[in-house]
Amino acid sequence: MPESSRFRTAFIEKIEDVSTLLLLPLFFVYTGLRTQIGLLNDPQLWMITAVIILVAVIGKFAGSTLAARFVGQSWKDSLSIGALMNTRGLMELIVLNIGYDLGVLSAELFSMMVVMALITTFMTGPSLDLINYLYRLKKPSIQQEIQNKSKFKILLSFAKSNTGISLLHLADALTLKSKNTAEITALHIEPSNELHHYEVETQEQDSFREIKEVAANLEQPIQTIFKISSDIDSEIVQTSNEQRQDLLLLGVSESIYEGSLLGRFLDFTSRIINPEKLFHTVTNAESPFTAFDRNQQINAKVNAMVGILIDKNFVKARRVIVPILLKNDEFLTAIIQRLIHHSDAQVMVWDFDQILRKQESFRERLRQLxxxxxxxxxxxxxxxxxxxxxxxxxxxLISLPCWHKIVNKKMDWLHHTPSTLLLADRKK
Incomplete structure (x- = not known):
């Protein structure tokens, strides 16, 4: 760096130090000396001061809070932003002094505005402490938090009621004997461009009416979430991750054939090898071979295990078959154990490629079970x-990579398959 540039930089730094350490305190002292609190000797003037403070707080605290909430911040963060924005500092006092020098502000009004600036500034610390205290009180107790963490959480995302009902039957099969330690949530997201605001309440009731009736018959507690979004895929990802779900179940109509959800969640896109063949009809017609190809990584990912149900009127999991083709299929053991424990399912593990002979840990887990x-x-x-x-x-029950493999090989037994649950282990 040239000598002149270094000198200029050092000079500017010195000026800034003088401004901060000497001139700035003098400015505050100067403003304080000009403030004549004694002029506010009338109750009416103090009432006007209170109104000024109220308007100032509403304008910045409430305005900033609502703006932050509007763009998606939580209430706690929004209130904190409002409290910080409500602070009046140097710029406020500079404007007041200019107005006073120009004669725009009278001595009384100048004093009122300075009092307002001081009070709103002093409010910041106590306001933040109060916000933190109130939201700390809303946290669940330690016992409740431990209980919530120990629950097995399942999120059912569906577009049509019949898909949601099949997913509910599957979730019930996985939690039947421990409903008090499980939490099932049904999520329905309506495209924002297909719904008017006056239809929201009616649409929400219609979306969950049938699935609630089935849940009542199964005596299965269920929570419901209704959302409107222009980006359904990202909304499902966000909901699953925010609620820390253990298993996300999707219906085939949204994930496989439209090629959107599967590609976004599992880094796959879909294609139908035989597009002329329609998927399982109610008469159990032959299903098409469907394959999944690797796709580029996306930012939003599901932390939970993801399951895609190819539905053929699934109701009960009394008999379950599990083809094994890959050593990484070992994670399916947890779901096998759940189906046996909760539904008394008869499970057949089909090792037609002798993978278990090579995978000792997998074989040992199945042997213990x-x-x-x-x-x-x-x-x-x-x-x-x-x-x-x-x-x-x-x-x-089959892993997604395993399904990919057998579809590419065009196994002749694929058209015999029952309802199929494709699983991808995405837990961190």
């Missing part, structure tokens, strides 16, 4: 299963 429930878990190593055995199954 088999010893605990010998009548509920069977391990098969046959290369092919007959159609009658497939027809007896209520659900096929």
């Amino acid at each position: 088999e010893q605990l429930v010998p009548n509920h878990l069977t391990i098969l190593e046959e290369k092919n299963l007959d159609a009658d055995l497939w027809a007896q199954q209520d659900l096929m």
